[in-house]
Amino acid sequence: xxxxxxxGAEVKKPGASVRVSCKASGYxxxxxGVTWVRQAAGQGLEWMGWISAYSGNxxxxxxxxxxxxxxxxTYTRTAYMELRSLRxxxxxxxxxxxxxxxxxxxxxxxxxxxxxxxxx
Amino acid sequence: EIVLTQSPATLxxxxxxxxxxxxxxxxxxxxxxAWYQHKRGQPPRLLFYDASNRATGIPARxxxxxxxTDFTLTISSLEPEDFAVYYCQHRGNWPPLTFGxxxxxxxx
Numbered sequence: 001x002x003x004x005x006x007x008g009a010e011v012k013k014p015g016a017s018v019r020v021s022c023k024a025s026g027y028x029x030x031x032x033g034v035t036w037v038r039q040a041a042g043q044g045l046e047w048m049g050w051i052s053a054y055s056g057n058x059x060x061x062x063x064x065x066x067x068x069x070x071x072x073x074t075y076t077r078t079a080y081m082e083l084r085s086l087r088x089x090x091x092x093x094x095x096x097x098x099x100x101x102x103x104x105x106x107x108x109x110x111x112x113x114x115x116x117x118x119x120x
Numbered sequence: 121e122i123v124l125t126q127s128p129a130t131l132x133x134x135x136x137x138x139x140x141x142x143x144x145x146x147x148x149x150x151x152x153x154a155w156y157q158h159k160r161g162q163p164p165r166l167l168f169y170d171a172s173n174r175a176t177g178i179p180a181r182x183x184x185x186x187x188x189t190d191f192t193l194t195i196s197s198l199e200p201e202d203f204a205v206y207y208c209q210h211r212g213n214w215p216p217l218t219f220g221x222x223x224x225x226x227x228x
Contacts (some may be wrong), residue, residue: 035217037164045156045164045207045219059216095163102169105211106154108176110163 002026004096004111011117012086020114022079022096029072030054033099034079035107036070038092048094050105051079086118122146124153124208124220132228139195141223143208148188152211155184155193158222159204167193167206195225203227 007021022034036048049060051070058070069082079096094114097107123146133139143153151171156164166175168184171191181196195202208220 037219044222045158045209047215047217047219050216061215097163100166100169100175102173103211105217106166106169106209107156107164108166110165113163 002098002109004098004109006094006096006111006114009115009117011119013120014087014118016086016118017082017084018086018116019080019082020094020096020116022081022111024053024077024079024098027098029077030074032101033104034070034072035097035099035105036081037095037097037107039095040089040092043092046092048081053079083116086116088118090116091118092116121215122149122210122212122218124210124218126206126208126220126223128223129221130224130226132226133198134228135198135200137198139193139198139202139225141193141206141225143186143191143193143220145189145191145210149210149212151187153184153186153191154209154211156207156209157202157204158207164207198225 003025005023030053033052035050051058053072067084071080096111098109100106100108125144127142153171154169155167158164172184183194205222205224207222211217
């Protein structure tokens, strides 16, 4: 069965970087894109960006351009999201999600979420 | 940038009642809208894509409809497990996707 398993919770200081991983299983990894979405406490869902697991092409949300990098390792079937220059408002649960077979930018399987806390 | 506005922000209903959730786009988006259910401590769950195509495993009491700027998610008879936050999502050209602000369906 399809599974996306994310790395564990992180606590970081302002200005630091964090890298969250998302290991996929149960499907042909290069055939589907992976998106990253975050949710701050009490807030809605925020799209961060998308990466093709086939080509490595990316689309990033404009507000995160320059601070976020998404990559994939097809040998380990793992997607990564790195966020730099962390601020307190980056504290959130971060999710990876797989493209729906019907089309990109709909998401049918999600990781369990990774809590990233940014605190002095 | 397309903005999705969901209403109401909160819907207070009892089990067995009908829930009608609205998602309005700032400009026409065709049928490129999805709906997700999100419960605390869990990842979002896809309910519908392309406005009305039910995702795998979604019960028939859920239905999605709409085209252009107005979209609706209907739950015909609320079950206890349906109390959650619901988000609509648009997919487009740029930005590739946006989420609405969510509607919380709570027990009255």
